[in-house]
Amino acid sequence: MVSYYNQGVPTTVDLENNSNQKKYTINRTSHRGLVISRPLCALMAIGALLLALLVGLLVFFLLPRYCTSEETPEALVKSETSDARVFAADAVVEDVDERLPRSLEPTHYRIQIVPNFDNLTTSGALTILLKPKEDVNKIILNVNNITIDKHSVVVKSTKSGSVPIAINDQDYIAGQRYRIVLDENLKSGGEYELALKYNGELNRHLQGFYLSRFNDRLGNERYAAATQFSPTDARRAFPCFDEPSFKSKFTISLARPSNMTSLSNMPISSTDLSVDQNNSYHWDHYPETPKMSTYLVAFIISNLKSLSSNNSHIKVWAREEFLGHTRYASEIAPKILHYFENYFGLTFPLPKMDIVAVPEFGFSAMENWGLITFRESSLLFDPDSSTTEDQRTIATVLSHEIAHQWFGNLVTPKWWNDLWLKEGFATYLQYFGVDFAQPDWKITEEFIAIEMQKAMGIDSLESTRPISFEVKSSRQIRQAFDEISYSKGAAIIRMMNHFLGDEVFKNGLINFLRIHANDNADRQDLFASLTEEAHRAGVLLQNETVKDIMDTWTEKAGFPIITCIADYEKNRLHITQKRFYLNDKDERSSWWVPLSFTTSRAPNFEDTRPKFWLRGEYEIMEDVGYLNEWYLLNLNQTGYYIVNYDEKNWKALIQNIMDLPTLTRAQLISDSMELARANMLDYDIPLRMIARMAVQDTNIMFVPTWVAFKKLKFLSDILSATPAFGHFEEYHRAIFKATYSVVTFDDKVDQYITRRIRQTVLEWSCMSPDSACVHQSRSKFRQLMINDHSVEPNLRAIVYCTAVREGTEIEWDFAYRRYLETQSPSEKNLLLDALGCTKLEWLLSRYIDKLTDDPSIRIQDADRVFESVAKNRAGTQIAFDFLRKNWNKLLDHYGEGFNILAKMIKALAPHMNTEFQLSEFERFRSSIRSNISTTTIAFNSAIERVKSNVEWMNKNYNQVADWLIKYKEHFAYL
Template sequence: MGKVYYVSKNMGLGMLILAVTALAIIIALSIAYDKERAKNQGKPGDEASEGTTMPTPSTTPFTPKEPWDRYRLPDSIIPIAYNVTLWPRLEPNTDGLYVFTGQSAVVFKCVKETDLIIIHARKLNFTTFLGHHVKLSGLGDATVPAIQKTWLVEKTEYLVIQLSSRLTMGAPYLLHSEFLGELADDLEGFYRSEYTEDGVKKVVATSQMQATYARKTFPCFDEPAMKAVFNVTIIHKPGTVALSNGKENEPVDITLEGQTLKQTSFEPTEIMSTYLLAFVVCDFTYIGSEPGADVLIRIWARRKAIEEGQGDYALNKTGPILSFFENYYNSSYPLSKSDQIALPDFSAGAMENWGLITYRETALLYNPEVSSNGDKEWVATVIAHELAHMWFGNLVTTRWWNDLWLNEGFATYVSYLGADFAEPKWNMKDLIVLNEIIGVMGVDALASSHPLSSKEEDIQRPEQISQLFDSITYSKGAAVLRMLSEFITETVFSQGLHTYLEEFKYQNIVYQDLWRHLEMAVKKAGIVLPHPLEDIMNRWILQMGFPVVTINTQTGEITQKHFLLDPDSVVDRPSEFNYEWFVPVTYIKTGGTEQQFWLDKKQDTNKDMALGTNDWLVANINMKGFYRVNYDSKNWENLINKLNSQPKDIPVINRAQIIDDAFNLARAKMVDVTLALSTTKFLDKEVEYMPWQTTRSNLDYFFLMFDRSEVYGPMQAYIKKQVAPLFKHFADITANWTNIPEKHTDQYNQINAISLACSTGVEGCRELTTKWFKEWMTNPADNKINVNLKTTVYCNAIAAGGVDEWDFAWSMYKNATIASEADKLMYALSCTKQPWLLNRYLEYCLDPDKIRKQDATATINYIAGNAVGQPLAWDFIRSQWNHLFNDYGGGSMSFGRLIYGVTERFSTEFDYKQLLQFKEDNADQLGSAATSLEQALERTKANINWVNLNKKLVLDWFSSETSAV
C-alpha cells in the first residue's frame, strides 16, 4: 500500500473506550451464544448434528511445516462475538489515498489447549501495543498468557500470535486490535465506489466480503463455520448515512481528530458467518414499507434514482417474495429488517448479506420508461435469489466452500419459484430451462468440468474458492435440485426443507444433512423411490457431467452413458460411480400421457417404449431431468415429421429440447449434423419463444465456426427464409411495431424476430432500425425506441453506421443516469464493424473513468463476440494481461468468463497453439481463469475436429435448402 499510516492516539483512545463500553454486551452475547450452541448440538451419537456444529480442520494437499502455513484455521479456538468499529474516509489524504481506520475486539473461546492464536488479516496496518499487533485479555478466572511475538503471514493471510503458555480450555478471552486499511476501488472487502451526480463526484464506502474478503476489513476468523455475533459501529461524516446488517440506532455526535462526526451503532446481528457482513456509508436515500409492518423493508439508491421511482418495483415485489419464502420454508423471516441497496460499483450481480443485501444498480432498479421486459425479469429473479438465501445459506450455512453449490444452486432454483409468485403471468418456472439448464449443459459436457461437490481438502486457497463461483455451481446446482423436486414433488421437497432449517438454524451443515431431511419427508409422504435418496443424488453431485439416454423405440431398449461434446476427449477425473446415474426418465408417446421409468443401470429394457411404425416418443418431458436424449433413426424421423406437420402436439419446452439435444448430439458425433439442422425446418411455422431462442443459441455456434468461411452465405439465406414469417407475425400483432406484445415471452421473441431479420437481410428490417436510431440522434432528449427493442436496434444501427453513430451512442452511454440503459449502450457499442473504433473501445476498458472496473470483463467479451472484434480482443488481453490481472482482481470470478468469451471462436491449430503459449506465458498469474483456460483448450480441440468433420456437410445442406429461394 506504499507508505504506512497509523491510527492517531485520539482515535485509538476513542475506539478503545467504545470497545470497553461494548464489553458487557459481548459477554452477555457470549453466554447467549453458548446456550444457543448447546441447544442446537443434537443428541449424543447423532453424527450429522455433531459434525455440523464445530469447524473441523482439514489437511491440505501438501504437508506444511507450521500451522500458519495451512490455509485452514486450526480447530483450537472459536469466536463468540465481535465488536467492530470502522471509520471510512470519503476524501483522499495528503498522499491521494482513501483509507479507513478501525478497531476490533473479538471474544473467543479456547476449545483445545493451544499457545497459538491464528486469525485472518490481509492488507491491514496495525497499531502496536508494547511492540505487538494486538492485546489479549481474559473474561473469566483463567490466567492470560503473555504475548511473546506477533507477525503477519502474507501467503495464508494470517495474523499469528505466539503466547508464552497455553490458553485454558473452555475459557473465554478478548483479542483487541487497531488497524488501518486502504479504501481502494478494487471491489473487495471494504472498498469505495464513485459516481457523479449533478456534476459532483461522490464517494460511497461499501463492502463485499464473500468469499474471503472480510479479513481485508478487520482481523477475523474468516471461515463460514466460524459463526459469531457482530456488534458494529460506524463513524461517518454528517450528511451521510451508515448501514449495516443490524437495524441502526439513532446516530450520536462525536468529535475525533478535531472533526465533528456521526457515530452510528447497530443492533447485534444474529449468529452468522463473516462473509455475510456488510457496511455502507453514503448519502443515498430510500423508500420503505409502511410503518408498523412486521419486517422493515427499505430500498436504498442514489437520490435521483429514488426520486425517479426506480426503486418502486423492487419495493413492491420484495414483500410478496419474502412472504412466499416464509410459506415455502414454513419458517418466519429471521430478521427485523431487510435493507436492499443499489451500488454504482459492484463486482457480482448481488450479495445476500444478512439484513443488508447489496446489488448492482441493474439488479435492483427498474424504470418502466427506459428499462426493458428483460430488465424487469432480472430484477425480480435476483431479488428472489438473494431473499432465498436469508434462510438457505444465511440461517443455515454450509460448513466449507466445497459445498457452495448447495447455497447457490438452491437459491438459483427457488428464485424462479419466487419470481413466478411475484409475476404469475411470466411463466418463470419454464424459463429456468432456457436461462440456466440448456446453457450449463454445454459446460458440463466438457471433460474439464467438475463435480458440484468437492472434497474439503481440494478447496483450500482463496483462488480455488473463487473458481467455484461458476455456472456449474449456480445453474447445474439449480437443475439437479429442480429434478429432485420434480420426482419427489415440490410439496415434499419444501416439507423436507422446513425440518432441515429447523434443526440446523444458526449452524453449519454438509450436504448429507439435506439428503437426510428430504429422505424423511419422502418416507413420511409414502413416496417409493428405487434407491435411497442420498444414493440417487450423490451420483449427480459427486461426479461431473450427465448422461445421454438413448431409447430404441423398435425394441424398447434404453441405455445411458457419460455425454461429452468431444467424444475423443480424455476424462481423467475418476468417479466412484463409473459415470453411471440413477435417471428419472419421463416420456410421452403418440396420444398418451406422461409416464416415468427409472434407469438405474447402464442398460435396461422397457417394453412400453417399443412403438409402432408411425408412432413417436419424446422423453424428458419439460426437461425435468438433467440429461440429453437420443433415439433410433426411425423415431427421429417420426419426431421431425410431427414437428413439420403438427408441432403443437409436442410440448413447447420439448420442441426446444429436441432442437438442443439434436445439435449437441451432432457435436458429439452421435447423430448426423444434417439431422440436427432438420429439426429447425418447422420454425417457419413456429411463433413461440423457447424453440426460437434455443435454435438461435445453437446456430450461434455455427456462426462462431463459419462466419469467416464460404458457409456463411447459404447459412444466412436459410435463416432469412425461416425468420421472415416470424418477422411478419410480429409486425402484424404489434400493428406494424406500434404496440407491445402482451405475453412476456412474446416480448422476448419479438427481439429475436428483429435481430435475426436484420442480420440476415429480411426486407425492411435494417431500414426500420436505422430510421428509429436516426430519429433519436436528431432529438437525443426524446428516445421513442421501444424499451424492449433498444438493445437490438442500437446494435444494428451502430453496425450499419460509422463514427457518427458510435460517438453518439458513446455520449449517451456516458450521460445515462439509468444503469440498465447504460448496459444496453455498452453492449451496442461493441457492434460496430470499424476495427479502429473497437480498438479504441478496448483501450477505454483500462480507464475506470470511461468503463467501470465492474464492467471491463463484460465489455471485452462483447467486443470478442463481434467477428471483427474477436482477434482485437484476444491481442488486447494478451498484451494487457499483467495489468488486468493485478489491477482488476485476477482472483475474481469474472476472469474465468473473460477467457471463455474471448476464445469462443477458436477453431484452428493456430488458435490452439496461441492458447498453449498464453498458458505458458502466464502460468504464475491465472488465478480464477485457470479452469476456464483448460476448458478453452479442450473446447478449441473439439471445435477443430468438428469443423473438419462437418464443414462440407453443413455447406451442402444449407445450399440445398436455399437453392430454390
Template sequence: MDIFPYGFSSPERFRLPGTVVPTHYRLTLEPNLKNLTFIGSVEIDIIVREKTDTVMLHAKEIGVTAASVKRGGNEVPIRAVQQDIKKMELSLDLGECLNAGEEAVVSLQFSGVLNDQMDGFYRSKYTVASSNIPRTLATTQFEEIGARRAFPCFDEPTAKAEFDVTLLVPCELDAVSNMPVLETTDLGDGRKRMRFGTSPKMSTYLLAFTVGEIESIEGRTSRGTIVRVLTTPGKKEQGRFALDVGIRALEFYEDYFCIPYPLPKLDMAAIPDFAAGAMENWGLITYRESALLVDPAHSSAATKQRVAIVVAHEIAHQWFGNLVTMDWWNQLWLNEGFATWMEYHAVDALFPEWNIWEQFLDTDHALALEADGLQSTHAIEVPPGSVEAMRQNFDAVSYSKGGSVIRMIHGMIGPEAFRKGLQTYLVRHAYGNTVTEDLWAALEEASGKPVGKIMDTWTKQPGYPVVNADTGEHQRFLVSGAPLTEAEAKQQWRFELSAKNGKSNAGQTALVRVNYAPEQWKELIERVHARAFAPIDRFGLVDDLRMLARAGHAPPDLILSLLRASRGEPSYLVWKALRAALKDILPLVPRGTEAERNFNLLARDILRSVVTRLDWERMPNDTHADTLLRPLVLELYGKFGDERTVTEARRRFGEHCVNKGSLEPNLRVAVYGIVAHSGGKETHATLTDLYRTAERSEEKQRYLTALGEFQEQALLEETISFVLSNAVRAQDVPSGLGAVAENPHGSRIAWEAMAANWKEIRRQFGPGIMLLSRLVENVLKHLGTFKEAEEVEEFFRQNPAPEANQAVARALERIRGQATWVERGREPVTAWLLGSEGRVD
C-alpha cells in the same frame, strides 16, 4: 462408489486450527473517504476448544497497530504478533497457555485502505445529476474471504458469531449495516457515531456496511418487517419495482418455509461499482444498480424480469445460506443451487403470467448442460480445498446444474414432501452449518425415498449422460466428442425418463441429452414442423440436436433441417435455442459464397412470419413472452440482411438520438445492435457519445454491447480502447470485451487486447474477485482454431494465473472443440445449403 475418486485432503489443512472459536465481535470502523483509508478496532469474545499458546485468525492488507488478550479480566502476555501475507493469517503468540473451556477477549487496533477492487472494504465512485464531480462511497463485499480485508477475524463459514458494529462517519453522510441503527451520537467535531444492533449468529462473509450519501424508499411486510431500497442521490424512485418484489418475496418465503425472517429489517442497496450481480448479506443485500433499479420510462421487460429473479434469489439466501450455511466452500451448491431453484419458484408465484419456468430451460438447464458437457468441468460437490481453489466454483455448475438437480428432486418426490423436507432441514440446522448429506436426510424423512443414493450420482461426480432413445443405455456426454477415459466410461447415473409423441425426456425433466437414430430424428423434425410438441420439448429437441451434432453424435446438416422445420416458430423459449443453432452454423458457412447467400435466405425465411406477426409496435394482446421475443427476432432479421428492418432500425435510432425517450425500451437492444452491425465510423462515434452521457447503468450496458457489433476491424479496436479506458467501470470491462470477442470479426482483437493489457487486468480483477475468471472466459471462449489454442496455452504458461486456471481450461476445451466442429461440419453444411434442400423460394 468412491465419492471423490481422485482423492482429497482434509479441509482442515486449509482452515484455521480451530483451537479457539469466536462467539461475539464488537467492531468499530472509521472510513476516510478523502484519503481512501480506514482505521478500526475490534474486540472478539472467544472460547478455547483446545489448550493453546497461539491465537490465529485472518487478516489481509491490514496493519495491526495494537493487540491484547484478556482472560477473566487479566492480561495474557503476548510475545509476538506475526502476519503471514501469503496465508493471510495473523498469529498472536502468547506467553501463557489458554486452557480448553476458558473464555477470553482478543482486542486489536488496525488500519487499512479502501481498495478499488470491489472486494473487502472498498470504494465506489458515482456522480449525481446536478454535478459531474465524482463522489465516493465505501461499501463491502466479503464473500468468500473479503472480511479479512476489513478487520482481523475468523473468516470461515463455520466460525459463526454475533456482531456489534459501530461506524464513525461525517455528519453529512449516512451509514447502514446488517441491523438497524440503535443510536446516533454527534461527536461535536463534524463526525457522528452510529451504533447498530446485535446481529444473529452468522458467518463473517455475510457482514456488510455502506457509508455515503444514501437515499431510500421503504415499505413493510404483512408481519411488519421493514423493507427498504437504498440508492445514491436521485435514484431512489427507480427502486419501486424491486421494493414491491422484495416485500412480496419475503412474505412468500416466510409462508413457504414456515419460518419467519429473523431480522427486523431488510435493506437492498444499489452500489455503483459491484463485481457480482448481488450479494445476500443478511439484512443488507447489495446489488449492481442494473440488477435492482427499474425506470418505468426506460427499462425493458427483460430488465424487470432480471431484477425480479435476482431479488428473489438473494432473499431466498436469507434462509438458504444465511440461516443455514454450508460447512465449507466445496458445499457451495447448498447455497447457490437452492437459491437458483427458489428464485424461479418465487417469481412464478409472484408473476404467473411470465411462465418463468419455461425460461429456466434456457437460462439454467441448457446452461448447465453446456458447461457440464466439458471434460474440464467439476462435480457439484468438489473435494475440499483452499478458498482460492474453491472460489473458481462460483460457476454454472454450482448455480445452474445445482438448480437443475433440485428441480429433478422436486419432480421425483413431489412438491409436498419436498417442502416438508426443506422445513425440517432449515429448522434442524438453523444458525448452523451443513453438508449435502444433511439435506438428503431431511428429504428422505419427508418422502420415504432414497434421495441420497439417487442424487449422489448427480452431485459427487462430474458430467451427465447422453441416452440412446432406443436402448435406454447411457454414457457420459462430452461436447468435444473426445474419447472417454476409462474412468469416464464407467460413470453411471440414476434417473427416469418419460416419453411423449416419440420424444424421450418429455418436459425436459432430467438433466440428460437424448440421441435418436437418423430416421427417428427426421420423424421428430416433421413433428416439430407440425407443432406436435409443447414449446419446452421443441426447445429440448433443438438444444439436444445442436450439441449432439457438435459432439459428432448426429449429422450437422440435420440442424439445418430442424431450422427449416421451425419456420414461423411462435415461442420465445424455442427461439432462444434456434438463435443458438443459427450461431453454431454461421462459422461453418464460407463467407462470400453462394452457400452464405442461401444461409441468409434460410434464416430470413424462418424468421419472416414471426417478424410479420409481431412487427415493431406493441399490441394490446401481447404476452410477456411476445414482448421478449420481438427484439430477439427483429435483431436477427436485420443482421441476416433484411434491408427494410435495417432501414427502420436506423430511422428509429435517428429519432432516439434527437429525443432519447422516443425509442421504446424493449426495442433498444435490437435497434442498437442492428445499426452497429450495419454501421460505420459515424454510428460508432454516436454510440460512444451516448454511452458517455447515459445516466442509467442498464442503458450504458446496451450501448456497450452494441459497440462490440461493428464489422470493421478498426472500429472494434476503437471499442476495445474505449472499454479499457476510465470511461467504463471496471465491473463492465468483462462484458465489454466479451461483446467484441463474441463478434466473429472481433474475437482475435479482444484476445490480443487482453494479452497486451494482462498486467493491469490481473491487478484490477484478481486475485480475490470472480471478475477475472469471467473476463478470461468471456474473451477466450470465442476463439476457434487449434493455433489459437496453442497461443492461449503458451500465454498462460508464461503468465500463470492460478485464480483463473479453471476458466482457462474451459476456454481451451471450447476453442479446440470449435475448431473440431468447423472441420467436421463445414462440408456437409455447405453441401446442404448448395443442394435442393437449401433453396428458399
C-alpha cells in the same frame, strides 16, 4: 503503480510498499546484451563472495543482539513478513491450504470502524470472544491488506480479574493469515477475549470495505463506502475467522461524517457524536446480530435515500435522483419475501430488510443478511429507459437474494466445496418467487432454456469439475462461483424435486432448515432430511437413499447421455448410459438416472415421476407395453441429461414436433443439436426439426424459438468465415421468413412474453444488412441523433447495435457521448454493448483501449466492454491481442474479486476455430502461467472450446455445408 514485470530491478522501497502484492522479475533485453568474458566473470564472483563475507561479519559484530524473550524490533519484522512475500508464495502455489485450525471457535465480534474518505484508509478496534475446543497456545485468523498494531493486541480470560496472557510472538503468515503465539495455553471449555487495533484501506477494487465514486445529476462527484465480503474479503475490513463455518454474533459501531448515513445488518439502536483533534464523527451503534458467517456482514456509509414504504420492514435505497426507479423492486420484494416465508414455514428472522442500489458494485447482488446490496442496473427500473429484460433481471436477482435469506444465511454451507448448496438452491427457487410475483410471465418455463443450457454448456467439457470439489485457497474459492455451482446446482435440485415429488421435496427442505437453523450444514445433511421424508412417503425403497442417488451427481463431473433403442416388435427399450462429451470422447461412466416416459399412444407430459431407473447400471432392458408412433424419455427435461433415440423415433418426433408441448420442442431441438455438434447424430435430424417447427409455428412460442436461435448461433459463429456461411443465412431466412414478417417494430403489445419474442427475433432479422429491420433501425437512430426522438426501450438494444454496426465513426461517437451523458444504468449497459457492434476495426481498437486509459469505464463494466468486442466477428482478434498485451496491467487494475479476466477469456472462444488460433491461445496461457491468478478454470474451458471448434470443422463442416447446399432449393420455397 508498479506492474507485474518491472522495467528494472525493484528497489527496497518498491518491495516494502508493494501493496498490490505483485511479483517482480528482471526484464531481459531483446538484443544480445552485454557480453562478459569468463575471467572477468570469475573475478566478479570472487569479489561478490568476499563482499558478502564482510557484510556478514559487520552485521554480527555491530548490530545489537536481543534475548529471545524480547520482542523483535518492528522495522525488522516488517521487512521480513511483508504481504508481498506472502502473496508471492500464494501466487505460485495455488493449492496451498489456507484453512484455519478448528481449535478455536469465535462466538462474538465487537467491531468499531472509522473510514477516512480523505486518505482512503480505515482504522478500527476489534474484540473477539473465543472458546477453545482444545488446549491451544496459538490464535490464527485471517487478514488481507490490514496492518495490526502489535502493541494493542491483548489476550485474556473473560473471568473477572484476569490479567493479559503474555504473547510470545505474532506475525503475518502465508494464506492471508495472522498468527499470535501465547506463552500459555488457552484452556478447552474456557472463554477468552482477543482485543486489538488495526488500520486498513478503502480500496478501489470493489472488495472488502471499498470506496465508490459517482457523479450526481449535476455532475458533482460523490462518494460512498460499501462492503462486499463474499467469499473471502471480510478479512480486508477487519481481522476475523473468515470461513463460513465460524458463525458468530456481531455488534457493530460505524463512524460517519455528519452529512452521511449508515446501514448495517441490523437497525440502528443509537447514535452519538465523537470529536477528536482532527475530526468529528457521528457514531451509529447497531445491536447484536444473530449467528452468521463473516461473508454476510455488511455496512454502507453514504448519502443514499429511501422512499417511504407501506412495509416498514423493507426499504429500498438508491441515489436520490433514482428513488423513483425503486418502485418496482419495492412492490415485488414484499410479495417474494411473503412467498418464501409461506413456502418454508419460517418467518424471516431479522427485524428489517434493507435493499440497496450501490453506485459501484462488482456482482449483480449480494445476499448480506438484512442488508442486500445490488448493482444499480440489477435493481432500478425506469419505465422510460429500462427494458423487459431489465425487469426480468431485477425480479430474478431480487428473488435469488431473498431465497438466500434461508438457503445460505439461516443455514450456511460448512465449507465452500458445497457452494451449490446455497447458490444452486437460490437459483432454482428464484423462479418460484418470480412466478408468484409475476404469474403472467410463466417464467418457470424458461428454466431449461436458461439454466439447463448454461450448465450443460460448460459441463460437456473435459475440463469441467464436480459440483462438490475440494477447495483450499481463496483463488480456488473465487473460481467456484461459476455455472456449475449456480446452474448445474439448480438443475440437479430440480431433478430431485421431480423424482421425489413436490410434497416430499418441500417437507424435506423445511425439516432441513429447521434442524440446522443458525448453523452450518453440508450436502449429506440435506440428503438425510430428504431421505427421511422420502421413506415416510414411500417414494424411495427403504434400502435406497437420496445420498445413493445424488452422490453420483455431486461428486462426479459431467452428465450422462442416455441412448435408447426401441425393439418395436417386442415393445422393449434398450437403454444405455455414458458420459456426454462435446468432443465425442468415449468414456463409460454411470449415474443413478430417473427416467420418466411417455408415448404417442397415451401421451402424458405432466407426470414427471420416474417410470424406471438406471441405478448406476450402464444398461437396462425395459418392457413398456406398447410402442406406436413415437416415445419420449425425460419429460420436460426434468432430469439433468440428454437423450439419443433410434433413427425411426427421431424421424417420428420430427413429423410430430408441433403436436408436442413447447418445452418438449425446446428439449428435442437442444438435445439433437448438441448430439450433432458432438458428432453423435447426423445434422439432418436437428436441422429438419428446426425447419419444420419454424415454418409451422404460427404462434411463435417463445421458449422453443429462443432455444432454436441459440443453438443456431453456434453454427452462425463457426461458419462465419467459411464459404458455407451464405448458405446458412439463406436457410435461416427461409425457415423463419414468416416469423420475420410477423414480428416487426410496429408490434406494440405490452406483454412480457411478446416482448421477449420480439427481442429474440429482431436480433436475427437485423443481421442481414439489406433487411427492413436494418433500414428501420438506422432511421430510428438517425432521428435520435437529429431530433432527440427517443427509441422505445425494448427496441434500443437492436436499434443501437444495428446503427453502430452499419454506420460510421459519426454514429459511434454519438453513442459514446450518449453513454457519458446518460445517468440511466440500463441505458449505459445498452450503449456499452452497442459500441462493440461496429465493423470498423480501428474503432473496436479505440473502444477496447478505454479499459486501460478511460476512467469512465467502471470496473464493474469491464467484462461487458471486452465481451462486446470479442463476440464481434471483426473484434475477436483485436480483443485477444489486447488481452495478451495488457494482461499484467488489467490484473493489477481489476484485481481478483469478480473473475473479470476469467470472463474476458471465456468470451474469446466462440469465433476461434483454427489450429493457429488454438496454438496462440495455448501459448498465451503458458506465457502467463506463473501469473494466471483466478483464471485457470476459465483458460481450461475456453481452450477446450476452441479445440472442440477445430474438431468440429474437421468432422462436421463438410457434412453441414453439403446439407445446406443440397436443401437450398427446397428451403427457398418454404
